[in-house]
Amino acid sequence: QVQLVESGGGLVQPGESLTLSCTASGFKLDSYAIGWFRQAPGKERQGVACISQGDHNTGGDTFYFHSVKGRFTISRDNAKNTMYLQMNDVKPEDTAVYYCAASSSRAKYVCDEPRYDYWGQGTVVTVSQ
Numbered sequence: 861q862v863q864l865v866e867s868g869g870g871l872v873q874p875g876e877s878l879t880l881s882c883t884a885s886g887f888k889l890d891s892y893a894i895g896w897f898r899q900a901p902g903k904e905r906q907g908v909a910c911i912s913q914g915d916h917n918t919g920g921d922t923f924y925f926h927s928v929k930g931r932f933t934i935s936r937d938n939a940k941n942t943m944y945l946q947m948n949d950v951k952p953e954d955t956a957v958y959y960c961a962a963s964s965s966r967a968k969y970v971c972d973e974p975r976y977d978y979w980g981q982g983t984v985v986t987v988s989q
Contacts, residue, residue, distance in 0.1 A: 863978075882944070955987045958982065
């Protein structure tokens with residue numbers, strides 16, 4: 861059964877750090893582009909950070925939404941079949957439901973929803989005093 865299971869969400873204060881994890885089962889994550897998306901209350905879901913597949917010689921291209929650049933880092937651990945989103949210096953506007961996703965697309969830019977084949981169930985991140 862193909863599945864992405866997220867963990868790590870919760871309540872944090874502004875300026876703190878949080879790491880989201882997403883473990884894949886039923887397929888090998890290293891054969892896919894990966895991404896993190898978020899949906900804030902009353903807003904559409906948006907791409908936060910994504911990595912394209914790349915090839916054997918070079919890593920994939922990484923994209924970050926402008927408001928998280930320099931604060932968030934997307935990564936993967938192929939041995940654990942897991943992807944991560946490290947969130948530093950979080951702000952109240954980062955409050956949202958965060959989703960991990962995997963895409964079989966070979967495009968260089970993969971931070972748009974229609975490219976994604978598999979989605980996690982979502983984990984809530986709340987940034988508040």
